[in-house]
Amino acid sequence: MLSNMTMSDEHRKSVILDYFRAFDNGGVAPDGRHILELFSEDAQVYFPKWGIATGRTQIAELFADLSARLISITHDYAHFNWVFSGTDVVVCEGTSHGEHVDGAWCAGNPDWAAGYWCDVFEVRDWKIHRCFIYLDPDYAGQDCLRYPWLAKPI
Structure with missing residues (x-):
């Protein structure tokens, strides 16, 4: 038994990787499992400007809130950087592109744009027990009032 x-x-x-592929595929992992099945019952997920979701019910709420804002997302698997700790902790850094309800984004276009991220996972017993997501949730780069340099021409 696994x-x-x-x-x-x-x-x-x-x-x-199953988690990222599920996220890119509307919540369905390559083997047909729902994304929530990849998490332990008491898992925690952190997302900026949302907070910490504890347990599958709250994680489902978090993902529903995100899905309501994202039209599509694709993680750029070929460019992932992996850091293994020798324990259950794994760090994955990468890029993504897609479409948000406020507009499209692509990491590196422009270079300050959303799409760069770093996630810290704890994985044991074939389940994600912790996933803390670090990124700029302003996918469309519209936070110009607080960050005026965003309004400058590229």
């Missing part, structure tokens, strides 16, 4: 098996870094990476 839950009794010691997980390697590659095993943890595969669980995390």
Whole structure:
């Protein structure tokens, strides 16, 4: 049984990749599982400007709130940077592009734009127990009142 098996870094990476692929595919992992099934019952997910969701019910609320704002998202898997700690903790840094209700975004276009992110995971027993997401949630770059340099021509 998988839950009794010691997980390697590659095993943890595969669980995390299933999470990203599910997020890019409307909440459905490559094997048909719902994204919430990738999380332990008491998992925690942090998202900027939302806070910490604890447990699958709150994580579902967080993901529903995000999905209401995102039209599409694609993570750029070929450019992920992985940091393995030798424990259950894995850090993944990467880029994404897609469309938000306020407009499209693509990491690097312009260079200050949304799409750069870094996530810290704890994965054990084939489940994500913690996922703290660090990114700029202003996907469309419209926070010009607080950050006036965003309004400058590119």
